[in-house]
Amino acid sequence: xxxxxxxxxxxxxxxxxxxxxxxxxxxxxxxxxxxxxxxxxxxxxxxxxxxxxxxxxxxxxxxxxxxxxxxxxxxxxxxxxxxxxxxxxxxxxxxxxxxxxxxxxxxxxxxxxxxxxxxxxxxxxxxxxxxxxxxxxxxxxxxxxxxxxxxxxxxxxxxxxxxxxxxxxxxxxxxxxxxxxxxxxxxxxxxxxxxxxxxxxxxxxxxxxxxxxxxxxxxxxxxxxxxxxxxxxxxxxxxxxxxxxxxxxxxxxxxxxxxxx
Amino acid sequence: xxxxxxxxxxxxxxxxxxxxxxxxxxxxxxxxxxxxxxxxxxxxxxxxxxxxxxxxxxxxxxxxxxxxxxxxxxxxxxxxxxxxxxxxxxxxxxxxxxxxxxxxxxxxxxxxxxxxxxxxxxxxxxxxxxxxxxxxxxxxxxxxxxxxxxxxxxxxxxxxxxxxxxxxxxxxxxxxxxxxxxxxxxxxxxxxxxxxxxxxxxxxxxxxxxxxxxxxxxxxxxxxxxxxxxxxxxxxxxxxxxxxxxxxxxxxxxxxxxxxxxxxxxxxxxx
Numbered sequence: 001x002x003x004x005x006x007x008x009x010x011x012x013x014x015x016x017x018x019x020x021x022x023x024x025x026x027x028x029x030x031x032x033x034x035x036x037x038x039x040x041x042x043x044x045x046x047x048x049x050x051x052x053x054x055x056x057x058x059x060x061x062x063x064x065x066x067x068x069x070x071x072x073x074x075x076x077x078x079x080x081x082x083x084x085x086x087x088x089x090x091x092x093x094x095x096x097x098x099x100x101x102x103x104x105x106x107x108x109x110x111x112x113x114x115x116x117x118x119x120x121x122x123x124x125x126x127x128x129x130x131x132x133x134x135x136x137x138x139x140x141x142x143x144x145x146x147x148x149x150x151x152x153x154x155x156x157x158x159x160x161x162x163x164x165x166x167x168x169x170x171x172x173x174x175x176x177x178x179x180x181x182x183x184x185x186x187x188x189x190x191x192x193x194x195x196x197x198x199x200x201x202x203x204x205x206x207x208x209x210x211x212x213x214x215x216x217x218x219x220x221x222x223x224x225x226x227x228x229x230x231x232x233x234x235x236x237x238x239x240x241x242x243x244x245x246x247x248x249x250x251x252x253x254x255x256x257x258x259x260x261x
Numbered sequence: 262x263x264x265x266x267x268x269x270x271x272x273x274x275x276x277x278x279x280x281x282x283x284x285x286x287x288x289x290x291x292x293x294x295x296x297x298x299x300x301x302x303x304x305x306x307x308x309x310x311x312x313x314x315x316x317x318x319x320x321x322x323x324x325x326x327x328x329x330x331x332x333x334x335x336x337x338x339x340x341x342x343x344x345x346x347x348x349x350x351x352x353x354x355x356x357x358x359x360x361x362x363x364x365x366x367x368x369x370x371x372x373x374x375x376x377x378x379x380x381x382x383x384x385x386x387x388x389x390x391x392x393x394x395x396x397x398x399x400x401x402x403x404x405x406x407x408x409x410x411x412x413x414x415x416x417x418x419x420x421x422x423x424x425x426x427x428x429x430x431x432x433x434x435x436x437x438x439x440x441x442x443x444x445x446x447x448x449x450x451x452x453x454x455x456x457x458x459x460x461x462x463x464x465x466x467x468x469x470x471x472x473x474x475x476x477x478x479x480x481x482x483x484x485x486x487x488x489x490x491x492x493x494x495x496x497x498x499x500x501x502x503x504x505x506x507x508x509x510x511x512x513x514x515x516x517x518x519x520x521x522x523x524x525x526x527x528x529x530x531x532x
Contacts, residue, residue, distance in 0.1 A: 115407050119405035
């Protein structure tokens with residue numbers, strides 16, 4: 001099924017209505033492997049709804065979502081995560097009373113095995129091979145996002161920027177093929193934004209494809225290979241950062257008609 | 262040897278620890294249940310019927326009682342996927358009443374007149390073994406892969422689901438396991454009380470188990486066990502004074518005081 005010609009993720013005619021209001025309508029989207037793809041648009045354009053549709057949090061009203069050419073429309077979020085599409089949230093959703101390390105360890109859930117019986121069969125107090133491996137991987141990921149020192153702090157006590165980093169580490173723990181980042185640098189200072197951008201580019205080089213929504217335009221323009229612009233639930237433009245920047249419809253959507261004229 | 266009174270208090274303490282841990286498990290995944298008395302009844306009646314009417318060995322009957330309660334728990338756990346928080350509490354409360362009324366009308370186990378002549382198999386060593394095994398189950402689950410998933414589901418269901426945790430599996434399994442432990446607690450109770458009737462497993466019982474877990478601290482199995490100890494032994498200690506008739510009033514006042522001073526429970530984590 002999946003050849004290099006098949007996009008990693010494809011949305012076909014994707015539509016989501018809430019009552020009579022279409023938050024997303026007839027969206028087509030192709031995300032190619034090894035790219036950073038940005039989804040931008042004014043507030044309320046339907047970006048987060050797109051994320052919810054892609055990750056199975058909301059079922060689509062119409063249309064299909066294909067991961068590696070396999071139709072996953074209407075699948076449960078955990079199935080989609082197993083297929084390698086994992087997200088972060090705009091508002092950051094960690095497990096606040098668990099430590100940073102535990103948060104990342106939970107992220108390994110869908111890549112490890114062992115239910116209740118495996119838990120009961122352990123020698124009390126001794127970590128099994130899988131558990132040791134889970135911990136090691138979680139420690140590596142914390143190191144990767146720069147949170148090694150905070151590993152035993154409760155997630156809810158971390159600073160906002162650190163919470164965002166932790167959420168990314170947790171998502172990475174699930175070995176995503178496609179990482180969806182919903183406004184990952186909101187509330188970060190310029191230095192932190194720069195670091196985050198470098199991290200996203202490094203992850204992409206290592207083979208994780210990224211779909212990002214973000215209002216921080218200079219970051220989006222700097223790191224994206226391709227940009228899709230949405231407004232009122234529809235795609236209004238798509239292309240490289242340079243193409244999008246010059247698109248008259250995009251300028252209208254962002255700045256109003258006066259400026260575009 | 263212990264005098265019979267002390268022994269009986271210890272046995273009840275042990276049974277209550279088992280029951281409290283049976284509620285702790287679903288609570289650790291954020292599922293509150295006020296129907297544990299119902300699962301206890303299923304375990305008690307099943308085990309008692311097997312030993313009394315069919316002369317099955319006690320341990321086998323006890324495990325069958327647990328299995329029966331666990332199976333029912335799996336079914337009752339299914340709606341917990343959609344019903345949350347206080348609504349789930351009401352649903353489980355309704356379930357507990359259904360079980361009580363079922364046994365009130367179920368002729369093979371004596372209906373309203375109850376089931377008597379149950380052998381006294383629940384001795385202090387038996388209860389001690391049951392307590393240790395139940396504590397071991399909780400200890401082993403905590404910190405395991407599945408234990409972390411349970412915690413994650415309690416903390417944030419949506420976040421847990423999008424990183425690949427199957428909510429259905431975690432919630433239903435943990436509810437069923439908690440029900441099975443409550444069923445074993447019920448079997449132990451039946452083989453100590455030697456006579457059971459539906460009134461012993463009503464709302465009062467479910468609420469008592471609920472109090473133990475809340476009092477001890479909801480995020481911690483040691484807390485649940487401590488809560489069971491306090492709720493069982495405190496009213497007995499109050500017998501020592503000369504305020505017999507005010508005993509339960511004082512007990513209630515102490516519970517209120519504990520919850521004011523430590524609203525997160527005796528061993529709970531402050532949130």
